[in-house]
Structures are given as C-alpha cells and as structure tokens.
Amino acid sequence: MNITATTRPLGLLGYPVAHSKSPQMLNRVCEILNIPAVYLAYAVAPEQLPQAVAGMRAMGFIGFNVTIPHKVAIIDLLDELDETALEIGAVNTVVQRDGKLIGYNTDGIGYLRSLQEETNVDLTGKTVTLLGAGGAARAVATTLAKAGIAKLVIANRTVSKAEELAAMTSKWTTTEAIGMENIADTICHTQLLVNTTSLGMSPNIDASPIATELLHSKLLVSDLIYRPRETKLLQAASAVGAQTHGGLGMLLHQAAVAVEHWFDQAAPLKEMWEILERE
Numbered sequence: 001m002n003i004t005a006t007t008r009p010l011g012l013l014g015y016p017v018a019h020s021k022s023p024q025m026l027n028r029v030c031e032i033l034n035i036p037a038v039y040l041a042y043a044v045a046p047e048q049l050p051q052a053v054a055g056m057r058a059m060g061f062i063g064f065n066v067t068i069p070h071k072v073a074i075i076d077l078l079d080e081l082d083e084t085a086l087e088i089g090a091v092n093t094v095v096q097r098d099g100k101l102i103g104y105n106t107d108g109i110g111y112l113r114s115l116q117e118e119t120n121v122d123l124t125g126k127t128v129t130l131l132g133a134g135g136a137a138r139a140v141a142t143t144l145a146k147a148g149i150a151k152l153v154i155a156n157r158t159v160s161k162a163e164e165l166a167a168m169t170s171k172w173t174t175t176e177a178i179g180m181e182n183i184a185d186t187i188c189h190t191q192l193l194v195n196t197t198s199l200g201m202s203p204n205i206d207a208s209p210i211a212t213e214l215l216h217s218k219l220l221v222s223d224l225i226y227r228p229r230e231t232k233l234l235q236a237a238s239a240v241g242a243q244t245h246g247g248l249g250m251l252l253h254q255a256a257v258a259v260e261h262w263f264d265q266a267a268p269l270k271e272m273w274e275i276l277e278r279e
C-alpha cells in the first residue's frame with residue numbers, strides 16, 4: 001500500500017473491534033478500485049464516541065462503519081439520516097459529504113441481496129418467521145416487511161420486544177408477535193425462517209434457537225450467524241431437506257453497499273468474499 005500525504009482515512013468504530021475482518025476487506029477494496037484511502041479499526045468506549053466522531057469529522061474521514069455497541073448512539077452525532085436508517089433506527093455506515101456526516105444502514109439491504117443471490121427466493125406472498133427482536137432483527141424485519149411478503153411473525157424470548165418490532169413494521173405488512181415457546185403453531189405455515197438471535201454462535205455452537213424437530217422440508221432456513229459457517233440450526237435444516245442460507249453473505253453485501261455509498265462505484269465482491277472466507 002502506497003500511503004502518501006493525500007491518502008484519506010476510513011474506519012470502523014466499535015467496542016471491541018479486534019475480531020473484525022473489515023480492515024482487511026476494505027483495504028483490499030481501496031487497492032483494487034485504486035482509491036487513495038486507508039481503513040483502520042478503532043476500539044472506542046461508549047463514553048468516548050462523541051470525541052471520536054468529532055475527530056473523524058475534523059480529520060476529513062471519507063466515512064466510517066459503525067458496529068456494536070454504537071449503532072444507535074451514533075445517530076445523535078450525525079447531521080443527516082438516510083430514510084432507511086431512520087426507519088430502522090440504527091446506523092452502520094457514515095459518509096462525510098461537504099463536511100456533513102450522513103448516516104445509512106446497509107444491514108437490511110445487505111441481508112436481502114445475500115438471500116436473493118444465494119437462494120433465488122421470490123418473497124412475494126410469503127410468510128416469514130423471524131427469531132429474535134434485537135438490533136440485527138430490526139434491520140432485517142424492516143427490509144423483509146417492505147419486500148412484498150404476506151406476513152411477518154416475530155418470535156422472541158422477551159415478548160414485549162417482539163411486540164415493539166411488530167408494531168414498528170406493521171405499516172408495510174401484516175405482523176404478529178409471539179413468545180419463542182409458541183413457535184410450533186406458526187412454523188408449519190412459514191416459508192422463510194430467519195434466526196437473528198445469537199444462539200448457536202461460536203463458541204456456543206451446540207445451541208439452537210428452536211427445537212430441531214419443528215423444522216420441515218418446505219422451509220428456507222436463514223441464519224445471520226457466520227461463525228460457524230454452518231450452525232446447528234442450519235445442519236438440522238439440511239438434515240430434513242430444507243433449503244439453507246448462512247450469514248457470511250450478509251457481511252459481504254452490507255460492506256459492498258457501504259463501498260457504493262463512499263465511492264459511488266460497485267464493490268469487488270469476489271475479492272471481498274475471498275477475504276471473508278479465510279479463517
């Protein structure tokens with residue numbers, strides 16, 4: 001990498017960030033697209049977020065990504081919000097344009113692009129059941145609700161959070177909130193089952209968000225978890241003949257959409273995928 005006095009900064013704000021593959025992936029993107037920029041990961045504690053953002057603004061950052069735990073707190077520090085970020089209520093990508101910081105959310109669209117590219121699913125008229133109602137669920141629920149589905153069922157351990165998300169997305173589709181223990185009643189009518197909870201994530205790879213005997217062969221089972229690549233839920237889904245979709249594609253496409261916002265050009269998906277696939 002040829003760093004000079006005109007190289008501009010990009011970065012990731014999170015806490016922690018040491019596990020992130022974004023620096024490798026985004027620096028490779030800059031190299032391929034011939035953009036004089038460098039991308040670094042910054043571990044910023046919540047109480048220091050305002051100072052970090054002020055610094056990025058002052059130092060002419062092209063933009064930055066935002067991850068846990070800052071995706072909601074960042075909003076108050078920005079000048080403008082894109083409509084999707086406003087609807088989701090969280091930001092994962094910021095662009096600095098003419099001195100203004102503009103917030104976007106590329107998680108939902110990244111998820112949808114990955115799902116459609118890898119499974120060819122036609123969502124029109126489908127019943128979707130979402131497991132979980134946290135931050136990731138918000139982006140995915142909002143995007144799916146707007147994608148022409150017939151019904152969105154949100155199942156969560158804490159039912160009040162499912163109710164909140166069901167109310168938030170009810171302007172785009174029919175929604176229903178249920179407790180995780182009532183999943184058996186809806187799963188037989190479900191065509192797409194999406195896990196947004198952390199159950200099954202490394203190192204707890206033996207966990208699964210639902211009892212595996214509830215799965216059936218007409219389901220498309222999608223898991224946002226990408227470590228491990230094939231979760232216990234996806235293994236059980238494959239075993240009953242259901243179609244499966246893992247979480248790594250969402251990671252790729254949410255970054256690709258961020259690249260489009262920063263540089264106004266398409267991202268080199270193949271090379272980005274090669275970096276994500278490396279252990």
Ligand code: ATR
Pocket residue numbers: 131132133134135136137156157158161196197198199
């Ligand atoms: P993220 O940003 O990754 O979505 P989050 O906002 O903390 O993380 O949300 C985590 C989700 O996983 C929530 O839906 C949570 O359920 P609660 O709202 O009841 O907390 C769910 N989750 C996490 N651990 C769980 C467990 N052991 N059993 C059931 N659900 C769990």
